[in-house]
Amino acid sequence: MAPQKLVIKCGNVAVLVDVHALPLGAREEDTSWLTAEHLEEVAVLVQGAVEQRVKLHAERLHKPAKHRKELLPAKAFSATDSDH
Numbered sequence: 001m002a003p004q005k006l007v008i009k010c011g012n013v014a015v016l017v018d019v020h021a022l023p024l025g026a027r028e029e030d031t032s033w034l035t036a037e038h039l040e041e042v043a044v045l046v047q048g049a050v051e052q053r054v055k056l057h058a059e060r061l062h063k064p065a066k067h068r069k070e071l072l073p074a075k076a077f078s079a080t081d082s083d084h
Contacts, residue, residue, distance in 0.1 A: 004034065006043050010054040017046060 003018040019042055023029035 004039055006039060006046075008043060008047055008050045010051045011058075013054050015045075015050050015054065017050070065068075 003020045006017040006019060008015045008017060019034070019039060021031040021034045023031065
């Protein structure tokens with residue numbers, strides 16, 4: 001399945017998010033169940049994490065250069081089905 005793209009707006013910043021639906025295990029499964037409604041739900045789930053990261057980045061940009069530290073890479077975000 002080709003990744004689906006989401007755009008999450010945070011103030012004057014837009015963040016492009018690629019959403020991949022991957023089957024578990026070695027089997028090839030149909031991932032056509034990932035609809036536009038599901039993508040909207042994913043956007044809602046990751047909105048807070050993206051906003052927090054954008055806010056941290058903006059704060060770091062406005063600090064004096066001598067106090068700037070490199071932003072550490074964010075941990076990967078993954079949603080799992082707790083029923084399995």
